[in-house]
Amino acid sequence: MAHNELQAVQLSERDRLLHDVRAYRLARVQEQLRKHDCPAILLYDPVNIRYATDTSNMQVWAGRNPARYVMVFADGRIVAWEFHSSEHVWDGLNLDVELRGALSWTFFNAGHEAERRAQAWGAEIVDVLTQHAPNGRVLAVDRLDPFGTAYLEKQGITLLDGQALMETARLIKSPGELVLIGESLRTAEKGIERMRRELRPGLTENDIWAHLHFENIRNGGEWIETRLLASGDRTNPWMHECSSRVLQSGDLLAFDTDMVGPNGYCSDISRTWRVGDGRPSDDQRKLYELAYAQVHYNMDLLRPGMTFKEFSEKAWKIPDQFVKNRYCCLAHGIGMVDEYPSIAHQVDWESSGYDGRFETGMTVCVESYIGAEGGTQGVKLEQQVVLTENGCIALTDCSFETDWL
Template sequence: MLRGDDNSSQPGNSTVFKDERKQAYLNPEGADRPLISPIPAVTLDTARKYRLGRLRAKMKDWDCSALLLYDPVNIRYALDSSNMSIWTMHNPSRYALILADGPAIMFEFEGAEHANTGLPGIDEVRTARSFLFFTAGNLAEHRMRDWADELASIIQSHGGNAKVAVDRLEPAPAAELRKRGFALLDGQALAERARSIKSPEEIELMRWTIRVCEAGMARMYEASEPGRTEREIWAELHFENSRSGGEWLETKLLTAGPRTNPWYQECSDYVIKRGEMIAFDTDMIGPFGYCADLSRSWTCGHVAMNDKQKELYSAARSQIEHNLSIIQPGLSFVEFNEKSWQIPEKYIPYRYSLAVHGTGMADEWPGILLHPDFDDGFSGVIEENMVLNVESLIAEDGSESIKLETQVLVTANGAERLDTFPWEEP
């Protein structure tokens, strides 16, 4: 790999200022070994039962007889069924049907039915009927009719009304269900409302995903030496997540130096120089399908920050700490916005869009926009047992960006941080 001539040492030869606080997040049995989950089976089974119960309770609230799920994240939440999640995000070929007063049926694509063996929430496994153009071609319309007939037969055989909540469905198959007399409701809204309140077992599972993420962040910290590329450092998080039972990273948000501003550039082969700021956002879907969405920023080579970096970092910390301090159950989104940290004018053009967002098996509702963008019509209330992420992105014209983010559980007493990976000391 070609390296830039930046008068810095090559990896393995540079002087790294170690931080024992961060090294402690590596596997204590040795950084060359994956983390092994200590979560007992009963915790996972209890979480599974709770999640399916949350969905059925929302179905009752919405007065719908069936819930049809295509989103792999919703299927994982409902039934803990996971099979080729990334592929099925853009090839909707497996789906779940949950009856309010009947079974939960997993429709798996042909040949993979066995992937659902042993999952307690699934009452029946059937072979999915796929009408993807990829495999159906000119037969798509015919296969779609068969698909709709099968679903209609199941739903009608269990009584109830004709209201069906659907999370993701293209116009043609939606029309086929309507032809059979069904009224379609917004299943994504139903699912996200259900997902927003976590059980103690879900929090235990999420804590483990965060533990794995922080081990990956420790590897990233150790790799943050002059001469490394952004991609090389980002790969350390992939490595730890994959070998410790995790799933995928939703983004590629790690940049350094001048590439941190503007934000939302994906990691590249940019060779990082000593003293440049490295900023990232993990967006990690880890073990058990839960999300660890953490952001940190530090200098390459772990050298002291310059004056501008210190200024920006201090502002980012102020935003995080202030917004953490006001989170309370019962606080409306409008009230949160009114009390939230007011970003100084010079940083506004480079702001992050969100102040706070929900997190579960991915980023989820509610997404509360930063105050310059907040709409007073956005209704809702922060509730106990929500998990929220508190965000900050601070930059100004010509500067680097500082990206910070922490993940918290809303308790009766306010926000309890779930991540503990240390901030920098500018």
């Protein structure tokens, strides 16, 4: 086969993969709308818009500037209000879409005219909803500022929690989505390998963190949600974001990628290393052994059909001296970003736990942080997995420090 013919075949396979993923995701949204007897959903969250339509336009900026929005109907029709002169982001998509110009009524865009513009926005939303769903007085919305909410409710529109619908739609991943998630994870692994290769005393935390960003952008990724990389005494407690601190030989260095990579899917991996040559101390090894045990015990426990509460009750028991600094959850869903569910520790169940059931096809991150209250160092580990009929399977080959165990 000639080279150009091979490229055409590969392109065709890629097109089919993307077509199937887009169709699957839109169908999942439609399924949720029908299940809740809701004719349409109005989306502002850039991640929800990406899931439903596979369009992306300045995702991070749009996340805090509601300048584009989309209405998806239960029959699959889409009306999209796109940002100024950006209709091209819809090119090449096989969607039943009507494009309009977005009307932004944030204070940045409208100043003291925001309420008046919100009324004009609302009149158009109601008009489009009643055009396509004449008897529809119900609309799901994922995010909406007060002026817009007040106007729609004044017009007799009942608003549903669209974020709940979208999180539920995004819960089960198709085989095609798992391929795209794998592509994001391979990019994250390249970034992690680069970080590891460059790691040495004398560099700053920021120097090391930049290598993950480099590989993400270089390979078509999008953004990183946090800056969670810490070294030395900044590893305890967790949640220090990376800084200009200079790495010292013998430090622990821990990080959490939180990387939205190629195809808009998140790679969420945490590892902990030692800076410089030599073996870790006994205290460092002990912290690592406990964190490793927590992640792998809970991975072995996790399986479809188990309830969230049962998983919390049976999860690895954190030794008392590490409970205070525990990670915020035992595990959480993952897809385009962190997703439903978030599984509370048993000690937190009464205040923040909620029940549900794990299902085949869910992708989940299993978490651990081990650092004593008042301690000077800690270990952060996290593994991204997919639930199968027989349990969970790791989605990344990114290695652990098993020679520390």
